[in-house]
Amino acid sequence: MTIKEAQQMVDEWIHRYGVRYFSELTNMACLTEEVGELARVMARSYGDQSFKPGERPNLGEEMADVLWVLLCLANQTGVDLTDELRKSFEKKTHRDATRHIDNPKLHDPQQDKH
Numbered sequence: 001m002t003i004k005e006a007q008q009m010v011d012e013w014i015h016r017y018g019v020r021y022f023s024e025l026t027n028m029a030c031l032t033e034e035v036g037e038l039a040r041v042m043a044r045s046y047g048d049q050s051f052k053p054g055e056r057p058n059l060g061e062e063m064a065d066v067l068w069v070l071l072c073l074a075n076q077t078g079v080d081l082t083d084e085l086r087k088s089f090e091k092k093t094h095r096d097a098t099r100h101i102d103n104p105k106l107h108d109p110q111q112d113k114h
Helices: 003-017 024-046 059-077 081-095
Strands: none
Touching: 003 059, 003 081, 024 059, 059 081
C-alpha cells in the first residue's frame, strides 16, 4: 500500500469504527506514548535491558502503532505525507549530498558501535 492509501484507510477506519478522531493534542500525546513503547522494546531488544516476564519483542507492532497515530495526525491536520516525504528526500539530498559520505566516523571500522 502507498502512504496515500494508508492515510485513506486510517481515515475510513476512524469514521467507521472510531467514531471520530481524537483531538490533535490528544493524538500528539498518544504518539509520544507509542514512541515510548517502541523505545522500550528497542531498549530490551538491542540495548542492555531485558524483557520482563510476560513481555514479548513486538517491534513491528509498536512501529505500526507509531505510524497509525502519525497517519491520524496527518489526516486531521491536512498533511499529505506522500508529498511531504518527497520534499524531505529532496531537502536531505541537497543539504547532505556529501555530509555523510565525507564523515570519517561512518567509514572507520574501528569506531565503537555502542
